[in-house]
Each structure stands twice: as structure tokens, then as C-alpha cells.
Amino acid sequence: MIRHKHINKFAKAYLLLMEKISEIFSSKKQTCSFELFPPKTDKGFANLLATIEQLAALKPDFISCTYGAGGGNRGKTLDVVEHIQKTHGIIGLAHLTCVLHTKDEIKNILDDIKSRDIKNILALRGDPPLDNPDWQPGEENFKYSSELCAFARERFDDYFSVGVAGFPEGHVLCPDKDMDARYLKQKIDHGADFVITQLFFDNKEYFDYVGRLSNLGVTARVIPGILPVTNYQSLVKFCGLCGTTITNEIKEIFEPIQEDKQATLEAGIQFAIRQCRQLLDGGAPGLHFYCLNKASPTDKILAEVRNTK
Numbered sequence: 372m373i374r375h376k377h378i379n380k381f382a383k384a385y386l387l388l389m390e391k392i393s394e395i396f397s398s399k400k401q402t403c404s405f406e407l408f409p410p411k412t413d414k415g416f417a418n419l420l421a422t423i424e425q426l427a428a429l430k431p432d433f434i435s436c437t438y439g440a441g442g443g444n445r446g447k448t449l450d451v452v453e454h455i456q457k458t459h460g461i462i463g464l465a466h467l468t469c470v471l472h473t474k475d476e477i478k479n480i481l482d483d484i485k486s487r488d489i490k491n492i493l494a495l496r497g498d499p500p501l502d503n504p505d506w507q508p509g510e511e512n513f514k515y516s517s518e519l520c521a522f523a524r525e526r527f528d529d530y531f532s533v534g535v536a537g538f539p540e541g542h543v544l545c546p547d548k549d550m551d552a553r554y555l556k557q558k559i560d561h562g563a564d565f566v567i568t569q570l571f572f573d574n575k576e577y578f579d580y581v582g583r584l585s586n587l588g589v590t591a592r593v594i595p596g597i598l599p600v601t602n603y604q605s606l607v608k609f610c611g612l613c614g615t616t617i618t619n620e621i622k623e624i625f626e627p628i629q630e631d632k633q634a635t636l637e638a639g640i641q642f643a644i645r646q647c648r649q650l651l652d653g654g655a656p657g658l659h660f661y662c663l664n665k666a667s668p669t670d671k672i673l674a675e676v677r678n679t680k
């Protein structure tokens with residue numbers, strides 16, 4: 372449990388005013404946000420607190436923390452989000468997944484989230500864990516994240532700003548992009564306020580997705596998720612699981628230098644800067660960085676992108 376002995380006065384005052392993410396949108400055309408995950412060890416936790424301090428200095432609009440992703444530490448998500456809000460006065464976004472939880476448990480978790488002054492959730496279905504891959508939802512569970520969106524609205528009215536995941540290339544289990552876009556619309560119709568996308572490397576995929584959603588009448592913000600490439604081999608593995616295409620451009624840049632850590636890092640920064648600039652120039656409503664619990668290289672990318680705005 373993280374203790375908040377030294378909540379500074381500014382953070383305390385800010386907490387009282389802590390906004391919902393949907394409220395930021397009325398005053399900001401583009402937002403900047405970061406995503407972290409709860410580490411499993413005490414050492415990892417100490418490192419994460421230092422990373423949050425560095426990321427806070429970059430003045431993001433909000434910071435999110437995943438829930439159970441990759442078998443991660445479910446119990447710690449809310450501690451991390453509470454720490455972000457109470458120690459740094461930055462809006463926190465708590466991810467929440469339905470898998471392995473009953474509806475009653477979800478209700479209790481949402482109560483807990485509310486009691487900690489957290490006003491923003493990312494409503495997700497999640498995936499069955501590796502040690503229980505055949506888990507199937509029953510009557511007592513939510514099957515899709517749209518059901519979680521509806522539940523949060525029914526039980527908590529407008530207390531939460533609710534975000535959902537979007538998949539520019541279609542979700543890996545739903546190869547029909549139009550159908551996947553219709554499922555996304557369902558999440559919005561059931562109460563979601565905004566979308567954060569899966570990582571992608573071809574900006575055309577993002578703009579086409581926004582176009583498909585717009586044709587369906589979706590006006591909610593679709594914030595692109597950005598993963599700076601730092602390790603090509605891990606990237607190939609991860610994209611295989613989540614369905615993101617490794618484009619020819621990515622292959623051409625990173626394959627030849629995959630054994631050279633420093634060259635990969637530098638090329639990753641340059642690619643992300645180009646990708647982010649093109650997204651913002653094309654009207655994307657902000658950037659959400661998958662930071663992998665490190666401030667760098669996101670700090671370097673952001674400095675360049677902000678410099679040219």
C-alpha cells in the first residue's frame with residue numbers, strides 16, 4: 372500500500388477540483404497522457420514512483436494505470452492511480468477489466484474507486500489469463516466491455532468519465548473492421564465518453580478508423596495510443612498477440628539494427644516523433660503514450676513534438 376504522508380498543499384487543493392477527463396475536453400483541443408502498469412515487486416514499485424515523478428514534470432493531462440494486463444498485479448492499480456492524484460495532483464485513469472470478476476465484485480471495485488476520489492475509468496473486457504485460458508463468462512459476469520460501460524452509468528450515473536479501448540486495425544478476434552467499429556459504437560451508446568486506441572504504426576489505419584466511426588455517428592474523441600519502439604524482437608512478439616501490423620516501414624527501419632540497442636532506441640524516437648507530428652497535424656485529439664514504466668524515451672519524443680506545435 373502506498374502511503375500519502377506528504378501530500379503537498381497544491382496536490383491537496385487540486386484534488387478537490389480533480390476533473391473528469393470528459394471535462395478537460397471542453398477546454399483542450401489536444402491532450403497528452405501516459406500509461407503505466409503496476410509492478411509485481413517492491414523494487415519495481417519504488418522505481419515506478421520515481422518514474423511517475425519524472426512523468427509528472429512533463430505536465431500530462433492524465434496518467435492511466437492498467438489492470439491485470441499481462442497477468443499484472445490487479446490489487447495495486449488503484450494504489451498507483453491514487454498516488455498519481457494525491458501526490459502529484461494529476462488526474463488518474465484507472466483501467467478495469469471484467470474477466471474473472473462477477474458483477475457484484477465489479478460493483479465493489481467501482482465503489483472502492485469512487486471512495487478514493489478517482490473519477491475516471493477505462494472500461495475493458497480484458498483477456499482470460501495464461502493460467503486460465505479457457506475461462507468463459509457466465510450469467511454472473513459481464514461478457515463485453517459495453518456491458519461494463521452500461522453498468523457504470525446505471526449504478527453511478529455521471530460520477531465517472533468512462534473511456535474504452537479502440538482498435539484501428541480491428542480487434543484481433545474480430546477481423547471485420549466494420550463490425551468492430553459497430554461494437555465500438557455500442558460502447559459509446561452504453562455510456563463511454565472517449566476512446567484510447569491500441570498501438571499502430573500506420574497512421575492511415577488510425578485516420579480510416581476515425582472515419583469509419585464518424586460515419587456511424589461517433590463523435591467521441593479517439594486518442595491514438597503510441598508505443599515508442601525500443602526493442603524490435605519484443606515488439607514483433609507483442610504485435611503478434613495484439614494484432615498490430617508490423618508495417619514494411621517498421622521492418623525496414625528496425626530489422627537491420629535489431630541487435631543494436633542504442634541505434635534501435637534512436638530510430639524509435641525519430642519514428643515516434645514523425646508519427647506523433649503527423650497525427651496531431653491530421654487532427655488527432657492528443658497522444659497517449661505506452662510508457663512501459665519508464666519516463667524515457669517518451670520525454671524526448673514529447674519535447675520534440677511540443678517544440679514544433
Ligand SMILES: Cc1cc2nc3c(=O)[nH]c(=O)nc-3n(C[C@H](O)[C@H](O)[C@H](O)COP(=O)(O)OP(=O)(O)OC[C@H]3O[C@@H](n4cnc5c(N)ncnc54)[C@H](O)[C@@H]3O)c2cc1C
Nearest residue numbers: 437438440466495496497515516536542544545554568569
Ligand atoms: C488502450 C488500451 C488499454 C488496455 N488496458 C488493458 C488493461 O489494463 N488490462 C488488460 O487486461 N487488458 C487491457 N487492454 C487489452 C484489452 O483488454 C484486450 O484487447 C481485450 O481483448 C479486449 O478488450 P475490450 O475492452 O476492447 O473488449 P470488448 O469491447 O468487449 O471486445 C472484445 C471482443 O468482442 C467483440 N465484441 C464486442 N462487443 C460485441 C458484441 N456485442 N457481440 C459480439 N462481439 C462483440 C469485439 O469486436 C472484440 O473482438 C487494453 C487495450 C487497449 C487498446
